[in-house]
Amino acid sequence: MSEQRETRVDWPTVGGLRLRCVTWRSDGQRRGTVVICNGRTEFVEKYLGVVEELQERRFDVAAFDWRGQGLSDRLLPDRSKGHVESFDDYLADLRAIMALVDRLALPAPRLMLAHSTGGQVGLRFLHDHPGAFAGAAMSAPMLGMRFAGIPPAVAVGLVQAMCAGGRSRDYAFGQGPKPYVYHDFAGNVLTSCEESYAAYRALLDADPELGLGGPTFAWVRAALRSIAISRQPAFLRQIDCPVLLALGDEEQVVDPRAILRAAALLPRAELLRIAGARHEILIERPALRQAFWARFDAWFSRLQPP
Numbered sequence: 134m135s136e137q138r139e140t141r142v143d144w145p146t147v148g149g150l151r152l153r154c155v156t157w158r159s160d161g162q163r164r165g166t167v168v169i170c171n172g173r174t175e176f177v178e179k180y181l182g183v184v185e186e187l188q189e190r191r192f193d194v195a196a197f198d199w200r201g202q203g204l205s206d207r208l209l210p211d212r213s214k215g216h217v218e219s220f221d222d223y224l225a226d227l228r229a230i231m232a233l234v235d236r237l238a239l240p241a242p243r244l245m246l247a248h249s250t251g252g253q254v255g256l257r258f259l260h261d262h263p264g265a266f267a268g269a270a271m272s273a274p275m276l277g278m279r280f281a282g283i284p285p286a287v288a289v290g291l292v293q294a295m296c297a298g299g300r301s302r303d304y305a306f307g308q309g310p311k312p313y314v315y316h317d318f319a320g321n322v323l324t325s326c327e328e329s330y331a332a333y334r335a336l337l338d339a340d341p342e343l344g345l346g347g348p349t350f351a352w353v354r355a356a357l358r359s360i361a362i363s364r365q366p367a368f369l370r371q372i373d374c375p376v377l378l379a380l381g382d383e384e385q386v387v388d389p390r391a392i393l394r395a396a397a398l399l400p401r402a403e404l405l406r407i408a409g410a411r412h413e414i415l416i417e418r419p420a421l422r423q424a425f426w427a428r429f430d431a432w433f434s435r436l437q438p439p
Contacts, residue, residue: 143237145229147222150206153177154197154230156237159188165267166239168230169196170251172275172413173215173352174312174345176203178336183246183415186426193239197230199223199250202345209302213310213346216302220359223254224261231265242267242436248415249275249387253356256363256395259374268436270377270429272414276395277360277388278353281307292353301351308347312337322385322411329416364391369398376402377432379425381410381417403432 140158144151155177167187169180177196184194198205200223201216208216217223234243245266247255252274259269280288295303304310314334318327337344348356362368376399380392396404405428407414410421 143233145233147200147225147229150200150208152197152200152206152226152229153204154195154233156196156234156239157184157188157194158239159191159193161191163193163240164191165242165244166193166195166234167244167246168234168266169194170227170245170247170255171196171199172249172251173199173348174202175248176336176343178340178343179333180415187246190430192244195230195234195239197226200226203343209349211310212342213344214302214304215345215348215352217352217355219355220254220257223250224258227254227258228262231262244433245269245271247274248272249412250356252276253359253363256369256372256376257359259372259376260363260368263373266374268375268377268433270379270432272379272425273381273384273387273412274378274392274395275356275360275387276363277391278356279386279388289357292350292357295350296354301354302349304347305350305353310346312344312346322383324411324413324416324418325383325409325421326416326418329413333416360391364394366398369395370400372399373401375432375436377405377429378402379405379407379414379428381412381414381421382406382408383411386412403428 141156143154145154171180176198180196184196187194200206201208243266245255247269252271255269255271259266314337318330324330378392378396380389396402407421407424410417414425
């Protein structure tokens, strides 16, 4: 990434937990700052290609690891478990990152670029902190969950029962310590780009400490509770920030119907459908990634004052 300069790492703390945040300053006339809110299991290194795209557009960038993943502090002795008790904790993480962005005097306008779980947290942050961001672009935001053929009401009941029975810190059904990228590429629901899939695995091979396995029952319960808040029509209608929602036509991880519904309720939403894309649009095949970035550029140009 030859265009990088003044790259730095900071470790803000939230309730005694350290978060890792990496920032990059761009050369030339800087156009603003993009804060990357990644998905569950993800980490800064996975987004270096995204950082390069943003720096080519002369944005400063802040990327960080949520609590419990990447190189931020983990929450359980078994570091492979994806765990959080409440998504309010993730909101506290994002507030700490935005305070760091302020301390570093990174330039306005501030934009959010969020994926999956990051989109769920991001929407709630936009609701609670109007004016913090000039716009938010979201790839497959987790506005609804899918349960592999299990009726949602049944899944919710099972999760609640397991938590009530003292198993909140166990892996959720069908989950385990193996990071998903170590499953075969064939049949994966994340990306149709084998090169990107292999590159992601190579990052974990190089530094296994970055890896994260499946979520606990408590994490799933926390996600369901947060989704119940963010799916309310009145909640969505109160978010006045411009939001670009990107959805792959082959989405199988989050509920696409919830994204379409949010696009209809958010006052300033734009919807981008990408044919052939799966869940992880930002590491899809080059042509599909380019479809996202072309729309991102057009969307950002409309945010700029005349």
